Amino acid sequence: MTNLPIDPATRAVLDGGFPLLIGGQFVSGSAGQSATSFDPATGEKLADFDLGDASDIDAAVAAAKSAFGGPWRKLQLNERARLLRALARGIEANAQLLAELEVLDNGMPLMLAQMIVGNCAQLFDYYAGWAERIEGTTTEPPPHVQEQGEALTYTLKEPVGVVGLIVPWNVPLSMACLKLAPSLAAGCTVVLKPAEETPLSAVVLGRLIGEAGFPDGVVNIVNGRGEEAGTALVAHPDVAKISFTGSTAVGKSIARECAGSMKKVSLELGGKSPVVVFPDADLSKAVPGVAMATFFLQGQNCMAGTRIFAHRDIYEPLLEGMAAFAENMKLGHGLDPETMQGPLISKRQQERVMGFIADGKNSDARLVTGGTEWDGKGNFVSPTIFADVDPSMRIVREEIFGPVMAVQPFETDDLDEIAALANDSPYGLSGSVWTRDLSIAHRTVSRIRSGHVSVNCHGAVAANIPFGGYRESGWGREFGREGMELYLETKAVTLAL
Structure with missing residues (x-):
């Protein structure tokens, strides 16, 4: 490892394990597989981390499905917002640790990593505000219902369910947070698959999520290879939506797979x-x-x-x-x-x-x-x-x-x-x-x-500015109010009174 100064907390984390997070528990991959993260600036070993496969994805989705139907679904909006803000404070309290992990795992300059960690905390604060403002509308009932008497028509905003989040290696912590914050604010439960090149900060983020008080199974984190864990997550029948950031070629493949089951999908892809x-x-x-x-x-x-x-x-x-x-x-x-x-x-x-x-x-x-x-x-x-x-x-x-x-x-x-x-x-x-x-x-x-x-x-x-692309740069917008709409369904209700 580099001889440059590293915070003792960072060294302690690197000396510990990097397991999977499933159902609120940190566990080893079912197949006993692991891989090694290397410092791209030196080529030296940073840490070993557990790898999950299709069976681990299945367990993580089951945990997320159970949590979606459990206490998480019953939380009042202000309680959901409180948890998001608690996570923001946890990120701030561990800012140096998270920034140094990003530098060591990804290679980015420390000043940039510190800015990114601050932005991650801001994301959870921002979407905590939106979590408290989820609301439907009222509108005029259809004429044929009104002809029979008084009526009421309104809309509800509901979370899509279990979502799979697949993030790239270029800004790993930021990419995880910009998908986690709106999906949790919307009331979804999550299976997050980090990039196999940069797995470390996601595991620490998982620990902070537990410390913030999120119910078990609301967030599950499965490090794994794209062709194994990623493919299994996209194809899983109990996943209602996939959000992917990465190459256009992989994004097109995910879109084709999701089309078969009509799974919702948002894609933030390449650019020039x-x-x-x-x-x-x-x-x-x-x-x-x-x-x-x-x-x-x-x-x-x-x-x-x-x-x-x-x-x-x-x-x-x-x-x-x-x-x-x-x-x-x-x-x-x-x-x-x-x-x-x-x-x-x-x-x-x-x-x-x-x-x-x-x-x-x-x-x-x-x-x-x-x-x-x-x-x-x-x-x-x-x-x-x-x-x-x-x-x-x-x-x-x-x-x-x-x-x-x-x-x-x-x-x-x-x-x-x-x-x-x-x-x-x-x-x-x-x-x-x-x-x-x-x-x-x-x-x-x-x-x-x-x-x-x-x-x-x-x-x-x-956090407040929608971001996404035209054409082969993807589908949908992240950040802003539009970012949370990706994780919500609109239900129309009409009552003949």
Whole structure:
């Protein structure tokens, strides 16, 4: 393990076990299988963790089903909200532990991990408020009922039931919390499957859920491989809904499986987000803002702004500024306070990203900076900028999920033409526009086919702001009121009085 300072609580957790959480009990996987988590910055072992399979998923779903029909269903809304707030306080009290686990398991810089842990607490506070505001409506009864006498029609909002939550490895704690908070606020019970690359923080979160006072079985956590535990969870007949964040290819497979049983499904999938920089943009803000749109979290985030469209008038100055910014980014272990970019999640991911970089180097694109990997320990790739790209190149078309930027110029002032460039992708998750002209900003935003677009910033997400994609970037919206609606059914009731 790294020689950088680690909180004693973190070391104690790493020296303990990482079992499954089923029915309020921490248990080993039924098949006795385990795997090992490694620090992506050093390649050193962090901890062993238990692996669950289809039989463990079956036990977890049974526990969730029992809890859904038990005391959890009978809790008043304010009691449900109280538990969510208690969990938020537990997260805050263990913020350093959770942040350090994220750094060690995922590789992200500590400052980012600390911000993410704070956001996780905020998520549970935010949805605690919505838990207290679940309400239906009244409306006019149908005419044929009214003809027979007085009547009343109203709607009820009810939880969908047992939900399966499948989260990725890029921001593991955040992804778990952004699905847990609204599903619990809605009154569902949960089986959570973390990513096998980053299992550690979810187990600690499970302990905090128990300490907050949630009834046994309301939240069950089964670490396991996607092809075993994940597949079993998606196919389970007692699971009413699946929420998945990950690749578009896997999302399509899940959608096909859920269609067979008409299981509800929400998907937050891939992205290849456009960033449009107009000639009047403030380069003192655009240079670092656009650079971090790509390099944030080592480029391992679905909303990364990796397709940059810059007006010819500021094209070279923007490139020069971003290259200097990238070259000054300190790569290193996330626990080093000076680190701006950590490692990629695995050697496999590093090799994948370097394959895209090799394609870029073999194309007609201009390598402005980066394009290298470290020879030593860790899965590091330098921040990389390609210029003079064209839309047919792989580095422009495909989601790389690494610190690789593709920049191309435009000369037109026609916003429809500019938007056509930005929309030339199967994805539609995020994007940003950089200009001082509010008219241009609003008109461009209205033309970009993405679920989330920012102006003079990128990736402006928060608990109250709905987030999700168009086209192959997914179905549904997370965060905000829309995030909780994913876990609610609407029932219409008419009474002839």
